[in-house]
Amino acid sequence: MTSATAPDNFTELGLIPALLTRLTELEYQQPTPIQAQAIPCVLAGRDLIAGANTGSGKTATFALPLLQQLDAEKSLPSTSDKGNYVTGLILVPTRELAKQVADSIKSYAVHFNGAIKTVAVFGGVSANTQMLALRGGTDILVATPGRLLDLISNNAIKLDRVKTLVLDEADRMMSLGFTDELSALLELMPKKKQILLFSATFPDQVQELTQSLLNDPVEIQVQSADASTLVQRVFTVNKGEKTALLAHLIKQHEWQQALIFVNAKKHCDYLAQKLSKRGIAAEVFHGDKGQGARTRVLEAFKAGEIDVLIATDIAARGLDIEKLPVVINFDLPRSPSDYMHRIGRSGRAGEVGLALSLIDHEDYHHFKVIEKKNKIRLEREQVVGFEVDEVIADEVSDADKPMAKPEGTGKKKRKKKAPVNADIWLRNS
Ligand code: AMP
DSSP, rough: OOOOOOOOOTTGGGGOOOHHHHHHTTTSSSHHHHHHHHHHHHHHHEEEEEETTTTTHHHHHHHHHHHHHHHHOOOOOOOOTTTBBBBEEOOOOOHHHHHHHOOOHHHHTTGTTTTTTTTEEEEEEEEEHHHHOOOOOOOEEOHHHHHHHHHTTSOOOOOOOEEEEEEEEHHHHHHHHOOHHHHHHHTTTTTOOEEEESSSSSOOHHHHHHHOOSSSSSEHHHHHHTTTTTTEEEEEOOOOOOOHHHHHHHHHTOOOEEEEEEHHHHOOOHHHHHHTTTTTEEEEEEOOOOSHHHHHHHHHHHTTTTSEEEOHHHHHHOOOTTOOEEEEEESSSHHHHHHHHHHHSSSSSGGGEEEEEOGGGGGGGHHHHHHHHHHOOOOOEEEEEOOOOOOOOOOOOOGGGGTTTTTTOOOOOOOOOOOOOHHHHHHOO
16 A cells, blocks of 8 residues: 655646646645545556545546546547547446546546547447447547447447556446456457556455456555544434434434435335325435436435435445435445445545434344444444333454443343433534
8 A cells, every 4th residue: 555645736746737727616625635645656657456435536536647648648649540449448337427427527628628538338228329429439438337348249339449447436346246247348458558446345356356457556545434524323223213213313404415225126215205204305216217317316416406315225326426414324234345335425525424324123233243344333322202112232242342341141131221312413513
């Protein structure tokens, strides 16, 4: 991992005026830690492994140097025919992320006056428009792996001239089962290319990928859930009272833009109905919604027209919603790494955020596993009016011993109540 002192302004990173002007317009006052550490290395042509979540500023980390490199190449006399080639390829796991990344790149590139072409391709919509957009090739292509393979088989695009490959959210790409597609795509690219890999977590599959693919990479790890910007809390609640507690919190706190995670599409609709009966309007965002509906809901949520959005993990993956004040785990995520992905939606780029988990007795054990894997430990709290009938003592395993209460035996026990102090936070925030 790099440890050199990182510059604290964009000028020192070596970026060109067309980009610096844009960053000033966007009111990016200083580089985020990942940008400060990685951008000079990427500009120097190095491969990169970055442990960074959505919210860390990772898109600009690869987009700015890529644009700068492409701009430099454009000023050279070109001998190559145009054809359906792509130079900078960004692979992402979901369509929302593809659109979002492409939009960010186009925004960063406004002062190149259209000289750099960026196209996004993803499934769920007609391929024809995307084929048309790819005519004559593109400088940057943001793509989901499946749709990209379809387009290649239709001769809409060729990967023989890829110079930079970005693998964004590599862990998610693997967990969504894109391993074979990725291998097929790699076969079609030149061996020699710069590779930038971004991942929030590093399960075995991602480690194998980095070892087999990258050439002497710079490794940078950025804490995704920075304690100074993201507050994590966990509220215990009786089984069957989660919805009432959630409604109470939403009403009391009047959050603008709360993102609520559940584990199944039908839970989204069910929870939305239950909230609606309690006078809270919520929209749902899941894979059964058509692309048009998903885009509309997302735009409305971003614009602040919807306060509460209920989503599944897959649908919400990679959403870029600025300054999301709160993320709530109504259902706990199945995997500990998904917990980190979910909470990464809040407290972004230095903003203070809150990640709240609501747990009933059935969730206790699983939440402990999530904590242990993510090396966190949160105090169980209760909300006034929603005190739990019985507090279960922490189950003690050998591995847990340092954290465990001395009286814990693994059996259910009545013990002193968890702190009832959620109202303090509600008043203060
Ligand atoms: P990302 O991690 O790429 O999804 O970025 C998260 C959010 O932070 C996006 O809305 C970016 O526009 C914003 N952002 C990225 N870099 C900076 C920066 N240096 N200063 C302020 N905001 C930033």
